[in-house]
Amino acid sequence: MEKDDVDKYRNEFPITGRFVYLDHAGVAPISRRVEKAICGFLSESAENGAFLYPQWFRKIVDIRKKCADLLRAETDEVAFVRSTSHGLSIVAEGMAWNQGDNVIIYEKEFPSNRYPWEHLRRKGVEVRTIPSREGRIMLDDIEQQVDARTRLLSISSVQFTNGFRMDLKRTGDLCRKKGMLFCVDAIQSLGVIPMDVDAFNIDFLAADAHKWLLGPEGIGIFFCRRGLTEVIEPALVGWKSVQQQFEFERPQFDLKKDAQRFEEGSLNVMGIIGLGAAIELLNEVGIENIEEQVLGLGDVIIEEAERRGFEIKTPRERSARGGNVTVCGPFDPDALRNALREKGIMVNVRAGGVRISPHFYNTKEEIVFCFKELDRILDREP
Numbered sequence: 001m002e003k004d005d006v007d008k009y010r011n012e013f014p015i016t017g018r019f020v021y022l023d024h025a026g027v028a029p030i031s032r033r034v035e036k037a038i039c040g041f042l043s044e045s046a047e048n049g050a051f052l053y054p055q056w057f058r059k060i061v062d063i064r065k066k067c068a069d070l071l072r073a074e075t076d077e078v079a080f081v082r083s084t085s086h087g088l089s090i091v092a093e094g095m096a097w098n099q100g101d102n103v104i105i106y107e108k109e110f111p112s113n114r115y116p117w118e119h120l121r122r123k124g125v126e127v128r129t130i131p132s133r134e135g136r137i138m139l140d141d142i143e144q145q146v147d148a149r150t151r152l153l154s155i156s157s158v159q160f161t162n163g164f165r166m167d168l169k170r171t172g173d174l175c176r177k178k179g180m181l182f183c184v185d186a187i188q189s190l191g192v193i194p195m196d197v198d199a200f201n202i203d204f205l206a207a208d209a210h211k212w213l214l215g216p217e218g219i220g221i222f223f224c225r226r227g228l229t230e231v232i233e234p235a236l237v238g239w240k241s242v243q244q245q246f247e248f249e250r251p252q253f254d255l256k257k258d259a260q261r262f263e264e265g266s267l268n269v270m271g272i273i274g275l276g277a278a279i280e281l282l283n284e285v286g287i288e289n290i291e292e293q294v295l296g297l298g299d300v301i302i303e304e305a306e307r308r309g310f311e312i313k314t315p316r317e318r319s320a321r322g323g324n325v326t327v328c329g330p331f332d333p334d335a336l337r338n339a340l341r342e343k344g345i346m347v348n349v350r351a352g353g354v355r356i357s358p359h360f361y362n363t364k365e366e367i368v369f370c371f372k373e374l375d376r377i378l379d380r381e382p
Contacts, residue, residue: 006363009360011032012281019345020344020345024358026357038277056269079221084113091116091224092119094234097120100124103125105154109159152181153175155171162324164314164322185207187220189212189323191211191278191287214359219275221275243257297362300364311353312328313327313352324356324357326354345370
């Protein structure tokens, strides 16, 4: 992205006036337009109550389409969920498991993509883990775990500890070849790396809004491939789960055929409207432009870390990393994170190092400033 374009969008993020925010792999700040959309909804609700519900419903229909387009999916394949954990749990608890079935996950997965599968042990389902190869996941290691009883692979598109990016196309092809379902935790990539659920043969995907999507917490996207929707039995059901959802006095338990069967009750309208504004901003900038900017800032992080002799836990090649870069050195990462935060620089700690995760509105100057402050804290020359 050109500097003028970045500068223009920095005005969307008031946090840039006070802080250097480099923790989008954690919880991201929202933009002015997301704030405006949420505050606008609150004002409308306060002044009009349910009189505006038809208008809000039309917005929800439009935002669902935006979410589907972001995934290269169809609108009827998308549901709104509370979180990534919620979406993954829909799959884990909705499949018809048999004792002796197994699922495959990475040994260092974030708990959201671990606990729903481990919870299946009570049903006699085995959880098999892929070993870490210096922070990377190898397709050969996945294939070695597969047998005739393997039902599903669940993997993160980008790993939260070190930013390793999975080759989703090759992984999806492997799943098709082996006849197992492919589930993706996309929270560490959606909004910064282009997604194509069809090209990647993804069957299920979940992602919350509060990281790279730059949206509010408590709202997420769940994708269920058409044709698999009725294979997943909803663990939670309510008035919105059925086809005749507004027939309150003549109830008929006939579940919806599309992904909306997983939206069991009243939607988080405020969160959905905030998510819609966030996606609008991302689309305006362009996901490909965002990816190029963020990976370029990652190059700067790696260069600055290498100049100081720090160990880099993240792959150096762009094709194998997402937006977060983790560096280690002769320092206590927790103490360094806390000291940087005292100076108004937001980073985090993962994999025994400091994790730095800029977004498209961050600048090279902010990265350099972060490392100069790090030098001052450590009382060392760069």
